[in-house]
Amino acid sequence: MNPKRCAACKYLRRKCPKDCIFSPYFPPSDPHKFACIHRIYGAGNVSKMLQQLPVQTRAEAVESLSFEAKCRVDDPVYGCVGIISLLQTQIQKTQTLLAKTQAEIAVAQTKHSQHTNL
Amino acid sequence: MNPKRCAACKYLRRKCPKDCIFSPYFPPSDPHKFACIHRIYGAGNVSKMLQQLPVQTRAEAVESLSFEAKCRVDDPVYGCVGIISLLQTQIQKTQTLLAKTQAEIAVAQTKHSQHTNL
Numbered sequence: 001m002n003p004k005r006c007a008a009c010k011y012l013r014r015k016c017p018k019d020c021i022f023s024p025y026f027p028p029s030d031p032h033k034f035a036c037i038h039r040i041y042g043a044g045n046v047s048k049m050l051q052q053l054p055v056q057t058r059a060e061a062v063e064s065l066s067f068e069a070k071c072r073v074d075d076p077v078y079g080c081v082g083i084i085s086l087l088q089t090q091i092q093k094t095q096t097l098l099a100k101t102q103a104e105i106a107v108a109q110t111k112h113s114q115h116t117n118l
Numbered sequence: 119m120n121p122k123r124c125a126a127c128k129y130l131r132r133k134c135p136k137d138c139i140f141s142p143y144f145p146p147s148d149p150h151k152f153a154c155i156h157r158i159y160g161a162g163n164v165s166k167m168l169q170q171l172p173v174q175t176r177a178e179a180v181e182s183l184s185f186e187a188k189c190r191v192d193d194p195v196y197g198c199v200g201i202i203s204l205l206q207t208q209i210q211k212t213q214t215l216l217a218k219t220q221a222e223i224a225v226a227q228t229k230h231s232q233h234t235n236l
Binding site for chain 1: 158159160162163167170171175178179181182183185186190194195196197198199200201202205206208209212213215216219220222223226227229230233234
């Protein structure tokens with residue numbers, strides 16, 4: 001066995017070929033990353049998805065797939081959609097606060113101009 | 119063939135068993151929903167994920183998996199992580215605007231109190 005197999009090939013207990021589609025993105029130092037991806041998508045699906053992408057976009061695709069897989073392992077019901085919901089709530093709260101603050105400014109400006117016109 | 123097969127069993131060209139794990143969540147009227155899920159996760163992985171969840175949480179899990187799968191089909195590089203990035207940018211912009219507005223209030227209030235103290 002090649003001790004420099006990538007994390008994917010090590011996980012899949014196979015030889016790591018020279019042109020391994022996983023090896024640039026799954027270094028042996030981070031076995032958990034591939035384990036998550038494999039559990040959620042399956043190695044075959046990830047390999048297929050990567051093959052359909054231009055090489056220069058694959059690293060970003062692996063990062064986003066890996067993020068989604070970790071979220072799904074942590075939260076099997078909502079996955080990273082739970083994060084989207086949280087962020088949307090945060091945006092709504094901030095926008096409400098912003099509207100309130102802008103209304104306060106308008107009131108303060110009206111009072112100020114009434115005062116200066118007296 | 120049972121004409122009332124669920125969308126998953128229809129897609130997989132198999133009989134829809136009485137206790138089909140997919141049928142409550144994949145009505146025959148929406149074949150695209152299962153097609154996306156199958157393309158990204160594979161039917162076996164989704165079945166496994168659902169089996170590991172309490173029945174009352176499965177509908178929500180299917181919705182979030184389905185959303186993530188559709189996002190991944192639409193954006194194969196970033197998937198729904200692209201939406202998270204967009205929302206985070208929107209939050210930062212709104213928070214910056216809020217801080218600016220609050221600073222404007224502080225300036226207006228200081229001017230107002232200086233004016234009334236004269």
